[in-house]
Amino acid sequence: MSEGEHPEGTSRRSFLQLAGAGTVASGVAALTAGDAAASEAEPAPGSGYRETRHIKSYYDSARF
Amino acid sequence: MRQQTSSADRARVPADPVAEEDRLRAYAYGLLSRLLARPPSQALIDEVKTLSGDASDLGRAFTGLAAAAAGGDIRTIGREYHALFIGVGRGELLPYASYYLTGFVHGKPLASLRSAMLTLGIARDPAFKDPEDHICALMGMMAGLIGGAFGAPAALDVQRSFFTAHVAPWATHFFADLEGAAAADFYRPVGTIGRLLMEIEETAFRMI
Numbered sequence: 047m048s049e050g051e052h053p054e055g056t057s058r059r060s061f062l063q064l065a066g067a068g069t070v071a072s073g074v075a076a077l078t079a080g081d082a083a084a085s086e087a088e089p090a091p092g093s094g095y096r097e098t099r100h101i102k103s104y105y106d107s108a109r110f
Numbered sequence: 111m112r113q114q115t116s117s118a119d120r121a122r123v124p125a126d127p128v129a130e131e132d133r134l135r136a137y138a139y140g141l142l143s144r145l146l147a148r149p150p151s152q153a154l155i156d157e158v159k160t161l162s163g164d165a166s167d168l169g170r171a172f173t174g175l176a177a178a179a180a181g182g183d184i185r186t187i188g189r190e191y192h193a194l195f196i197g198v199g200r201g202e203l204l205p206y207a208s209y210y211l212t213g214f215v216h217g218k219p220l221a222s223l224r225s226a227m228l229t230l231g232i233a234r235d236p237a238f239k240d241p242e243d244h245i246c247a248l249m250g251m252m253a254g255l256i257g258g259a260f261g262a263p264a265a266l267d268v269q270r271s272f273f274t275a276h277v278a279p280w281a282t283h284f285f286a287d288l289e290g291a292a293a294a295d296f297y298r299p300v301g302t303i304g305r306l307l308m309e310i311e312e313t314a315f316r317m318i
Contacts, residue, residue, distance in 0.1 A: 061317060
Protein backbone atom coordinates (compact mmCIF):
# COMPACT_ATOMS: atom_id res chain seq x y z
CA MET A 47 0.00 0.00 0.00
CA SER A 48 2.99 2.27 -0.34
CA GLU A 49 1.72 5.37 -2.00
CA GLY A 50 5.28 6.38 -2.73
CA GLU A 51 5.74 3.45 -5.06
CA HIS A 52 2.46 3.97 -6.87
CA PRO A 53 1.65 7.63 -6.47
CA GLU A 54 -1.05 7.45 -9.09
CA GLY A 55 -2.11 3.87 -9.50
CA THR A 56 -3.18 3.15 -13.04
CA SER A 57 -6.23 1.23 -11.91
CA ARG A 58 -7.28 4.06 -9.65
CA ARG A 59 -6.93 6.64 -12.41
CA SER A 60 -8.86 4.46 -14.82
CA PHE A 61 -11.55 3.90 -12.25
CA LEU A 62 -11.90 7.60 -11.53
CA GLN A 63 -12.14 8.39 -15.22
CA LEU A 64 -14.72 5.68 -15.83
CA ALA A 65 -16.69 6.60 -12.75
CA GLY A 66 -17.21 10.06 -14.08
CA ALA A 67 -14.87 12.00 -11.85
CA GLY A 68 -13.18 13.17 -15.02
CA THR A 69 -16.23 13.85 -17.07
CA VAL A 70 -17.40 17.28 -16.08
CA ALA A 71 -16.93 19.25 -19.21
CA SER A 72 -17.67 22.19 -21.40
CA GLY A 73 -18.07 25.32 -19.36
CA VAL A 74 -16.14 23.89 -16.51
CA ALA A 75 -13.29 22.67 -18.65
CA ALA A 76 -11.72 26.08 -18.40
CA LEU A 77 -12.09 26.05 -14.64
CA THR A 78 -10.76 22.60 -14.16
CA ALA A 79 -7.92 23.06 -16.59
CA GLY A 80 -5.94 24.97 -14.06
CA ASP A 81 -8.05 27.05 -11.80
CA ALA A 82 -9.60 24.46 -9.55
CA ALA A 83 -6.69 24.40 -7.17
CA ALA A 84 -6.07 28.10 -7.50
CA SER A 85 -9.66 28.91 -6.75
CA GLU A 86 -9.36 27.09 -3.47
CA ALA A 87 -6.26 28.96 -2.45
CA GLU A 88 -6.93 32.37 -3.88
CA PRO A 89 -10.57 32.79 -4.67
CA ALA A 90 -11.31 35.01 -7.60
CA PRO A 91 -13.59 37.94 -6.91
CA GLY A 92 -17.11 37.06 -7.88
CA SER A 93 -16.62 33.35 -7.65
CA GLY A 94 -18.63 33.26 -4.47
CA TYR A 95 -15.78 31.50 -2.86
CA ARG A 96 -14.48 34.41 -0.87
CA GLU A 97 -17.76 34.91 0.92
CA THR A 98 -18.21 31.24 1.58
CA ARG A 99 -14.66 30.52 2.52
CA HIS A 100 -14.29 29.67 6.11
CA ILE A 101 -11.11 27.74 5.95
CA LYS A 102 -7.85 29.52 5.71
CA SER A 103 -4.64 27.73 5.36
CA TYR A 104 -1.81 28.52 7.63
CA TYR A 105 0.81 26.27 6.33
CA ASP A 106 3.64 26.94 8.71
CA SER A 107 6.02 24.26 7.52
CA ALA A 108 4.07 21.84 9.67
CA ARG A 109 4.51 18.47 8.09
CA PHE A 110 1.82 16.04 7.26
CA MET B 111 -1.39 31.18 1.72
CA ARG B 112 1.25 29.30 -0.13
CA GLN B 113 4.69 28.62 1.11
CA GLN B 114 7.65 26.88 -0.39
CA THR B 115 8.60 23.76 1.46
CA SER B 116 11.71 21.70 1.40
CA SER B 117 11.81 18.76 -0.95
CA ALA B 118 12.18 16.48 2.04
CA ASP B 119 8.82 17.62 3.37
CA ARG B 120 7.16 16.82 0.09
CA ALA B 121 9.12 13.79 -0.99
CA ARG B 122 5.99 11.68 -1.19
CA VAL B 123 3.99 14.08 -3.26
CA PRO B 124 3.84 13.04 -6.93
CA ALA B 125 6.03 15.14 -9.20
CA ASP B 126 3.09 16.05 -11.38
CA PRO B 127 1.48 18.66 -9.13
CA VAL B 128 -2.18 17.83 -9.64
CA ALA B 129 -3.27 15.22 -12.17
CA GLU B 130 -6.32 15.88 -14.30
CA GLU B 131 -8.65 13.57 -12.42
CA ASP B 132 -7.46 15.07 -9.16
CA ARG B 133 -8.20 18.57 -10.42
CA LEU B 134 -11.70 17.39 -11.13
CA ARG B 135 -11.97 15.77 -7.72
CA ALA B 136 -10.84 19.02 -6.15
CA TYR B 137 -13.31 20.95 -8.26
CA ALA B 138 -16.19 18.66 -7.30
CA TYR B 139 -15.36 18.86 -3.60
CA GLY B 140 -14.90 22.61 -3.86
CA LEU B 141 -18.19 23.03 -5.66
CA LEU B 142 -20.02 21.03 -2.99
CA SER B 143 -18.36 23.16 -0.33
CA ARG B 144 -19.41 26.40 -1.97
CA LEU B 145 -22.97 25.22 -2.58
CA LEU B 146 -23.37 24.04 1.01
CA ALA B 147 -21.70 26.93 2.80
CA ARG B 148 -24.41 29.52 2.25
CA PRO B 149 -27.16 30.40 -0.19
CA PRO B 150 -25.43 30.50 -3.57
CA SER B 151 -24.50 33.79 -5.17
CA GLN B 152 -25.62 34.61 -8.70
CA ALA B 153 -22.03 34.04 -9.84
CA LEU B 154 -22.06 30.54 -8.41
CA ILE B 155 -25.44 29.76 -9.95
CA ASP B 156 -24.15 31.01 -13.30
CA GLU B 157 -21.08 28.82 -12.95
CA VAL B 158 -23.24 25.78 -12.20
CA LYS B 159 -25.30 26.45 -15.33
CA THR B 160 -22.21 25.80 -17.43
CA LEU B 161 -21.64 22.30 -16.03
CA SER B 162 -22.17 19.29 -18.19
CA GLY B 163 -21.25 15.70 -17.63
CA ASP B 164 -21.08 12.53 -19.65
CA ALA B 165 -23.38 9.50 -19.50
CA SER B 166 -21.99 8.20 -16.21
CA ASP B 167 -24.14 8.51 -13.09
CA LEU B 168 -21.98 11.34 -11.80
CA GLY B 169 -21.91 13.00 -15.21
CA ARG B 170 -25.70 12.89 -15.40
CA ALA B 171 -25.95 14.35 -11.92
CA PHE B 172 -23.80 17.32 -12.94
CA THR B 173 -25.94 17.83 -16.03
CA GLY B 174 -29.04 17.64 -13.83
CA LEU B 175 -27.63 20.24 -11.47
CA ALA B 176 -26.92 22.57 -14.39
CA ALA B 177 -30.51 22.19 -15.53
CA ALA B 178 -31.75 22.90 -12.01
CA ALA B 179 -29.62 26.06 -11.91
CA ALA B 180 -30.91 27.16 -15.30
CA GLY B 181 -34.49 26.57 -14.20
CA GLY B 182 -34.13 28.21 -10.81
CA ASP B 183 -33.51 31.70 -9.58
CA ILE B 184 -31.37 33.05 -6.80
CA ARG B 185 -34.25 33.88 -4.45
CA THR B 186 -35.94 30.52 -4.78
CA ILE B 187 -32.67 28.69 -4.34
CA GLY B 188 -31.84 30.89 -1.38
CA ARG B 189 -35.16 30.09 0.28
CA GLU B 190 -34.54 26.41 -0.35
CA TYR B 191 -31.13 26.69 1.31
CA HIS B 192 -32.70 28.28 4.36
CA ALA B 193 -35.39 25.61 4.60
CA LEU B 194 -32.81 22.86 4.36
CA PHE B 195 -30.05 24.16 6.58
CA ILE B 196 -31.21 27.12 8.65
CA GLY B 197 -34.96 27.15 9.05
CA VAL B 198 -36.88 28.60 11.94
CA GLY B 199 -35.05 27.17 14.91
CA ARG B 200 -33.36 24.62 12.71
CA GLY B 201 -33.40 23.49 9.13
CA GLU B 202 -34.58 20.17 7.82
CA LEU B 203 -31.04 18.82 8.00
CA LEU B 204 -28.22 19.27 10.49
CA PRO B 205 -25.12 18.95 8.32
CA TYR B 206 -22.58 18.21 11.05
CA ALA B 207 -20.43 15.12 11.43
CA SER B 208 -20.91 15.10 15.17
CA TYR B 209 -24.69 15.16 14.85
CA TYR B 210 -24.74 12.34 12.32
CA LEU B 211 -22.36 10.18 14.32
CA THR B 212 -23.49 10.85 17.88
CA GLY B 213 -26.85 12.61 17.72
CA PHE B 214 -25.35 15.74 19.24
CA VAL B 215 -23.46 18.69 17.81
CA HIS B 216 -20.08 19.62 19.24
CA GLY B 217 -19.36 16.02 20.18
CA LYS B 218 -16.27 13.91 20.04
CA PRO B 219 -16.10 13.76 16.21
CA LEU B 220 -15.65 17.54 16.19
CA ALA B 221 -12.83 17.31 18.72
CA SER B 222 -11.20 14.61 16.64
CA LEU B 223 -11.49 16.74 13.51
CA ARG B 224 -9.94 19.74 15.23
CA SER B 225 -7.01 17.62 16.24
CA ALA B 226 -6.56 16.44 12.64
CA MET B 227 -6.73 20.00 11.36
CA LEU B 228 -3.99 20.99 13.76
CA THR B 229 -1.81 18.20 12.46
CA LEU B 230 -2.50 19.14 8.85
CA GLY B 231 -1.91 22.83 9.40
CA ILE B 232 -5.47 23.80 8.53
CA ALA B 233 -7.03 26.62 10.51
CA ARG B 234 -10.57 27.88 10.41
CA ASP B 235 -11.57 31.39 9.59
CA PRO B 236 -12.76 32.88 12.89
CA ALA B 237 -15.48 34.72 10.99
CA PHE B 238 -17.22 31.44 10.22
CA LYS B 239 -19.49 30.65 13.11
CA ASP B 240 -20.45 27.07 12.33
CA PRO B 241 -18.35 24.28 13.81
CA GLU B 242 -15.64 22.85 11.61
CA ASP B 243 -17.46 19.57 11.10
CA HIS B 244 -20.08 21.27 8.92
CA ILE B 245 -20.28 19.35 5.62
CA CYS B 246 -19.16 22.40 3.66
CA ALA B 247 -16.00 22.69 5.75
CA LEU B 248 -15.12 19.04 5.26
CA MET B 249 -15.72 19.24 1.51
CA GLY B 250 -13.56 22.37 1.43
CA MET B 251 -10.80 20.65 3.36
CA MET B 252 -10.83 17.70 0.96
CA ALA B 253 -10.67 20.12 -1.98
CA GLY B 254 -7.78 21.92 -0.37
CA LEU B 255 -5.85 18.76 0.41
CA ILE B 256 -6.27 17.52 -3.17
CA GLY B 257 -5.75 20.82 -4.95
CA GLY B 258 -3.00 22.23 -2.78
CA ALA B 259 -4.76 25.07 -1.01
CA PHE B 260 -2.98 24.21 2.22
CA GLY B 261 0.58 24.58 1.04
CA ALA B 262 0.94 21.73 -1.43
CA PRO B 263 -1.24 18.90 -2.65
CA ALA B 264 -1.44 16.27 0.07
CA ALA B 265 -0.23 12.77 -0.74
CA LEU B 266 -2.98 10.29 -1.47
CA ASP B 267 -2.46 8.42 1.76
CA VAL B 268 -2.93 11.66 3.68
CA GLN B 269 -6.11 12.35 1.74
CA ARG B 270 -7.28 8.82 2.42
CA SER B 271 -6.62 9.04 6.14
CA PHE B 272 -8.56 12.27 6.44
CA PHE B 273 -11.40 11.01 4.28
CA THR B 274 -11.64 7.72 6.14
CA ALA B 275 -11.65 9.31 9.57
CA HIS B 276 -13.79 12.40 9.06
CA VAL B 277 -15.81 12.14 5.85
CA ALA B 278 -16.60 8.51 5.01
CA PRO B 279 -18.37 7.65 8.28
CA TRP B 280 -21.25 10.02 7.62
CA ALA B 281 -21.07 12.08 4.41
CA THR B 282 -22.74 9.48 2.19
CA HIS B 283 -25.60 9.30 4.66
CA PHE B 284 -25.89 13.08 4.76
CA PHE B 285 -25.95 13.41 0.96
CA ALA B 286 -28.57 10.67 0.70
CA ASP B 287 -30.66 12.63 3.21
CA LEU B 288 -30.18 15.76 1.11
CA GLU B 289 -31.34 13.91 -2.01
CA GLY B 290 -34.49 12.85 -0.20
CA ALA B 291 -35.17 16.02 1.76
CA ALA B 292 -38.68 17.39 1.44
CA ALA B 293 -37.44 20.92 0.77
CA ALA B 294 -34.83 19.86 -1.81
CA ASP B 295 -35.25 20.82 -5.44
CA PHE B 296 -32.07 22.53 -6.65
CA TYR B 297 -30.25 20.72 -3.85
CA ARG B 298 -31.49 17.28 -4.84
CA PRO B 299 -28.84 16.85 -7.58
CA VAL B 300 -26.32 18.38 -5.18
CA GLY B 301 -27.11 15.48 -2.88
CA THR B 302 -26.77 13.04 -5.74
CA ILE B 303 -23.39 14.44 -6.76
CA GLY B 304 -22.20 14.29 -3.18
CA ARG B 305 -23.40 10.73 -2.62
CA LEU B 306 -21.86 9.49 -5.87
CA LEU B 307 -18.58 11.31 -5.23
CA MET B 308 -18.34 9.79 -1.76
CA GLU B 309 -18.97 6.31 -3.18
CA ILE B 310 -16.39 6.82 -5.93
CA GLU B 311 -13.86 8.13 -3.44
CA GLU B 312 -14.33 5.19 -1.09
CA THR B 313 -13.69 2.79 -3.94
CA ALA B 314 -10.79 4.77 -5.41
CA PHE B 315 -9.02 5.10 -2.05
CA ARG B 316 -8.99 1.34 -1.80
CA MET B 317 -6.94 1.25 -5.00
CA ILE B 318 -3.91 3.15 -3.79
